[in-house]
Structures are given as C-alpha cells and as structure tokens.
Amino acid sequence: MTNHTLIIGGGITGASLALKLAQAKLPVTLIDARPELTAEKWQQILSKRDARVYALSLASIGLLKETGVWDKIEKSGRxxxxxxxxxxxxxxxxxxxxxxxxxxxxxxxxxxxEPLVIEHALWQRFQEEDVKNYLTVIAGQKVTDLDWLGAEKGYRVTLANGERVDGKLVVGADGRGSFVRKQASIGLDTLDxxxxxxxxxxxxxxxxxxxxxxxxxxxxxxxxxxxxxxxxxxxxxxxxxxxxxxxxxxxxxxxxxxxxxxxxxxxxxxxxxxxxxxxxxxxxxxxxxxxxQQADTYVRDNLVLVGDAAHGVHPLAGQGLNLGLLDVIELFATLHHDWQRSSGNSWAALSTLRRYERARRPHNSIMMHSFSAMNWLFAGExxxxxxxxxxxxxxxxxxxxxxxxxxxxxxxxxxx
Structure with a gap:
C-alpha cells in the first residue's frame, strides 16, 4: 500500500505511534530488535519492582488513553x-x-x-482485534540496511535474517544511538x-x-x-x-x-x-x-525521527519520554491531516514532515537548553x-x- 509506514524501534514511543496509525486503519509495521516475550515471561519480569520510573504528564496519559493502553496500566495497579x-x-x-x-x-x-509496565500494556494492546489487521510486529530482528527507492516508493529495509520490507515512510524510533539517524547521515549536536x-x-x-x-x-x-x-x-x-x-x-x-x-x-x-x-x-x-543531544534535522525524504532518536535531555525534570510522546502526537496529527485532506493520495510528503519538524524541533531545543541551564545554575563550580x-x-x-x-x-x- 502506498501509505505503508515502517517504524524501527519498538520502545514506548515507537509502539505508541504504531497503535495510533493502526487505530486510524493506516498499515504499519513495527520492527524491534528485541525478541518477543511470552505471557509467562512478562509475568516473571513484572513480579519484581523496577527502580526506574517514568513521570508521565497528563498529555502523555491522554495519548495512552486514546490508544487503549492506559486502561491496562490502571488495571495492573502499577x-x-x-x-x-x-x-x-x-x-x-x-x-x-x-x-x-x-x-x-x-x-x-x-x-x-515503571517502563516495563507501559511496555507490557502496549504488548497486550498489539494482540487485540481492532489493530491486528493494520499492525504487523517483527520482533527479534535487527535492521541491517536502509535503501531509498525514491520519493514515490520510499525505503526498502533489510533485516538480519535477510527479509526485506518496503514502506513509503520510515520512522526512526530506535533510541539515542539511532541506526536510522546514522544511515540517513543526520548529524548530532551533543553536550556531555x-x-x-x-x-x-x-x-x-x-x-x-x-x-x-x-x-x-x-x-x-x-x-x-x-x-x-x-x-x-x-x-x-x-x-x-x-x-x-x-x-x-x-x-x-x-x-x-x-x-x-x-x-x-x-x-x-x-x-x-x-x-x-x-x-x-x-x-x-x-x-x-x-x-x-539534538539531531541536526528530524527529517529526510520519506524518513522522520521521533523520541530519543531525535533528541535527548537531562533527566532533572523527568521530561524525556514526555517529549517523545509529544512528538508522536504531533507527527500523527500532521500525517493524518494531510492524508485526509488529499483524500488518501498524499502520504508522508517531505513538506508534511517539515511541518512536524517545525512544530517539534524548536520546542525540544528550548527544553534541552533550559534543562542544561538549570543544571549549570545549580551544580558545579x-x-x-x-x-x-x-x-x-x-x-x-x-x-x-x-x-x-x-x-x-x-x-x-x-x-x-
């Protein structure tokens, strides 16, 4: 299908975007290098308390409610x-x-x-009928190559097992060391x-x-x-x-x-x-x-970065995941708006992706430098x-x- 989207990275940000697209009946493939866990393995993992925790904002909770994930988190009591x-x-x-x-x-x-509580709720949601017809999950496979086939066709993604998957749009949701970002030759501004x-x-x-x-x-x-x-x-x-x-x-x-x-x-x-x-x-x-860190650009032809692949901030305000989920909200709204406006004829045009970047990159940059300034103001010589x-x-x-x-x-x- 001409609007097929490939999301590389099955963490919370990538998975949330995949669910938003599937709910809108837009075909999407989610590729995650980590192997899929069984229900028994999930139960074993969640029997222990995780020291890590995400401070989810009301906007992030709203997104998880829309995707049907929050209800499962509430029922878990975690x-x-x-x-x-x-x-x-x-x-x-x-x-x-x-x-x-x-x-x-x-x-x-x-x-x-806890991060794994959110991921488990996402995994449960993947199994439900209303999204299964539009969502394909490929787990336990690393992406080894990205080939651009031109603006009309998008990308051909090669997996470690030799399988190839085509998509009009590739979304890099694969974390701070993003393979997608590197393959797209997008530079990175970093601060240690x-x-x-x-x-x-x-x-x-x-x-x-x-x-x-x-x-x-x-x-x-x-x-x-x-x-x-x-x-x-x-x-x-x-x-x-x-x-x-x-x-x-x-x-x-x-x-x-x-x-x-x-x-x-x-x-x-x-x-x-x-x-x-x-x-x-x-x-x-x-x-x-x-x-x-901040990517020099969030977009290329048929390619876009979200979450930690695009930006990473100091944890002092606990906003890293929230910024990534705001990326998801904005990217989905921008893509879906143009899809509907074009009566299904335009998907992920570069001009569309640029509007997402204009909406998110300045905001993320301000947040990154604000947190850095706060850290500098309170800590050090x-x-x-x-x-x-x-x-x-x-x-x-x-x-x-x-x-x-x-x-x-x-x-x-x-x-x-």
Missing part, C-alpha cells in the same frame, strides 16, 4: 499518581511547591509508571555533562504523600519519585516506596557505587536532608552517564559561588510567590 511537586535547594532558601490546593492547577499532575545518575528503589521512613520531590544540590539534582505499591505489605503500609535519580559528578558517583547498599542508603538520606526520614530498604542500584547562591535563593523565593507563574510551570510539567 502506577503511582502524584498531585504535588516540591523543589528545593539545600544550600539556600526558597522552595517551589505545586499542588492541588490551588484550583487553577490540575488536581492530578501526572503518574509514575560529565555527570552520572545513580538510580535505585528505596523504602523511606515517612510516606511520600503522592508528592514528586527534587532537591537541587551543589553536586546535581536528587529526585524522589513515588512508586506503586505492589505487595500486600506495601498496601498495608502504603506510599513508602520511591524511585531515586541522583545526579553526581562522574568520579563521585563511581566512588559511591563502590560502597555497600547500607552506605549508599545512608548517603542518600543525608543528601536529601532526611526529607522523608531514614531509608529502610534499597533495591536495584544502577547508574548511567548523562548527556544531551560556578553554582558554588556565594553570589550565585544568593541570587538563586532569592529567585526561587520570589518565583514561589508569583501564583500565575507557578501555575504556568505546573501546566508545563503536566503537558496541558
């Missing part, structure tokens, strides 16, 4: 809604609080959901923060009270994000498990990672000023280096200067008193 956000710094005064006590701010700001994030799951002495917290430390940000209660013990004493993302200079992070679990827990509790008391349990300690600390403290205090600005920040965080 989400933790948050109605308040708290941001503070330990080396100064001033604190920002967003919460449902203000009627102008949404009572629900978002939900924390020389920081490493330590992530883990912790059980705190005090409950989190549906509040997402972020301490701005001289060494980097420390986020405490609510996790869903999954065991009978959790439900008997709810709201004590949280996901941690602790940003540190790489050398300091590596030193801490050499400590025992008990020592890391003690360091974490001290770092956040014992905001929720002592840390009683700690699980699944891991780490990853931090950088930001410059941030440690006394005049900078005083300006930062006064600024946070003043901003906290300007209600319209606080509402704007809350709306931006929720994506609505």
């Amino acid at each position: 989400k933790a809604d948050y109605s308040q956000m708290q941001v503070w710094q330990l080396d100064g005064v001033g604190e920002l609080k967003f919460g449902d006590e203000d009627a102008a701010i949404p009572k629900l700001l978002g939900s924390m959901v 923060y020389r920081q490493t994030a330590i992530c883990c799951a912790i059980k705190t002495e005090k409950p989190h009270l549906a509040t997402a917290r972020q301490a701005m430390l001289p060494t980097g940000t420390l986020a405490l994000l609510p996790l869903a209660d999954i065991t009978e013990e959790d439900h008997a004493n709810p709201q004590h498990w949280q996901s941690i993302v602790w940003t540190l200079p790489t050398n300091q992070a590596l030193d801490i990672l050499n400590d025992s679990d008990e020592e890391i827990a003690a360091s974490l509790a001290a770092a956040c000023g014992y905001e929720l008391g002592n840390i009683e349990q700690i699980e699944s300690i891991a780490s990853f280096p931090l950088n930001a 410059f941030a440690a200067l006394r005049p900078v600390q005083q300006i930062r403290s006064e600024g946070m205090y003043r901003v906290s008193k300007i209600k319209p600005l606080m509402r704007l920040f809350a709306r931006q965080a929720s994506g609505v």
Whole structure:
C-alpha cells in the first residue's frame, strides 16, 4: 500500500505511534530488535519492582488513553499518581511547591509508571482485534540496511535474517544511538555533562504523600519519585516506596557505587536532608552517564525521527519520554491531516514532515537548553559561588510567590 509506514524501534514511543496509525486503519509495521516475550515471561519480569520510573504528564496519559493502553496500566495497579511537586535547594532558601490546593492547577499532575509496565500494556494492546489487521510486529530482528527507492516508493529495509520490507515512510524510533539517524547521515549536536545518575528503589521512613520531590544540590539534582505499591505489605503500609535519580559528578558517583547498599542508603538520606526520614530498604542500584543531544534535522525524504532518536535531555525534570510522546502526537496529527485532506493520495510528503519538524524541533531545543541551564545554575563550580547562591535563593523565593507563574510551570510539567 502506498501509505505503508515502517517504524524501527519498538520502545514506548515507537509502539505508541504504531497503535495510533493502526487505530486510524493506516498499515504499519513495527520492527524491534528485541525478541518477543511470552505471557509467562512478562509475568516473571513484572513480579519484581523496577527502580526506574517514568513521570508521565497528563498529555502523555491522554495519548495512552486514546490508544487503549492506559486502561491496562490502571488495571495492573502499577502506577503511582502524584498531585504535588516540591523543589528545593539545600544550600539556600526558597522552595517551589505545586499542588492541588490551588484550583487553577490540575488536581492530578501526572503518574509514575515503571517502563516495563507501559511496555507490557502496549504488548497486550498489539494482540487485540481492532489493530491486528493494520499492525504487523517483527520482533527479534535487527535492521541491517536502509535503501531509498525514491520519493514515490520510499525505503526498502533489510533485516538480519535477510527479509526485506518496503514502506513509503520510515520512522526512526530506535533510541539515542539511532541506526536510522546514522544511515540517513543526520548529524548530532551533543553536550556531555560529565555527570552520572545513580538510580535505585528505596523504602523511606515517612510516606511520600503522592508528592514528586527534587532537591537541587551543589553536586546535581536528587529526585524522589513515588512508586506503586505492589505487595500486600506495601498496601498495608502504603506510599513508602520511591524511585531515586541522583545526579553526581562522574568520579563521585563511581566512588559511591563502590560502597555497600547500607552506605549508599545512608548517603542518600543525608543528601536529601532526611526529607522523608531514614531509608529502610534499597533495591536495584544502577547508574548511567548523562548527556544531551539534538539531531541536526528530524527529517529526510520519506524518513522522520521521533523520541530519543531525535533528541535527548537531562533527566532533572523527568521530561524525556514526555517529549517523545509529544512528538508522536504531533507527527500523527500532521500525517493524518494531510492524508485526509488529499483524500488518501498524499502520504508522508517531505513538506508534511517539515511541518512536524517545525512544530517539534524548536520546542525540544528550548527544553534541552533550559534543562542544561538549570543544571549549570545549580551544580558545579560556578553554582558554588556565594553570589550565585544568593541570587538563586532569592529567585526561587520570589518565583514561589508569583501564583500565575507557578501555575504556568505546573501546566508545563503536566503537558496541558
């Protein structure tokens, strides 16, 4: 079919776009290098708590509702809604609080959901009849080559098993190291923060009270994000498990990672000023280096990038996946609008893809540089200067008193 779309990368962003297209009865093939998991394997994986969590905005939740995925996440019980956000710094005064006590701010700001919980809900949705006729999933196969056949025909994709698949449009949703981006010879603007994030799951002495917290430390940000209660013990004493993302200079992070679990827990509790008391349990300690990146362009003839393949931001505001899902919303709307306007005669023309890029790239660029500026303002040698600390403290205090600005920040965080 002339409008056949090939999505390379079966993560949350690529899978969400695939479902949107299939729901609109537009044929799509989703190609994922990871092997397909059985229902039994999924059950085994989900029996354990994941230290990682995505802070889904209301806009992202809206997309998952439209695709029929959110209902499955709700039924799983593996989400933790948050109605308040708290941001503070330990080396100064001033604190920002967003919460449902203000009627102008949404009572629900978002939900924390483990990545594999979302992926499992997507996998379940793939099996349902209303999308199966339009959605083909090829799992466990890497893409080894992309051949452009001209603007009218699009691309021929070669898989590791030798199979070839043709599509008018190729969507690169294959992450930060995107093979699609490299094959299209699209350059990348990168920024190395020389920081490493330590992530883990912790059980705190005090409950989190549906509040997402972020301490701005001289060494980097420390986020405490609510996790869903999954065991009978959790439900008997709810709201004590949280996901941690602790940003540190790489050398300091590596030193801490050499400590025992008990020592890391003690360091974490001290770092956040014992905001929720002592840390009683700690699980699944891991780490990853931090950088930001932006593709020089999001589009070529018959090819478009979404999500991490197009951009990557500092995790201090937890907006990486949300930006990717906003890409999905915009790309689908742009493609579908032109398809309908042309009575089904135009699919993924370069002019259409350029409109998507004009809508998303400037916004993503602003977000990337804003997060970088915040990181620079709060962490590092410059941030440690006394005049900078005083300006930062006064600024946070003043901003906290300007209600319209606080509402704007809350709306931006929720994506609505």
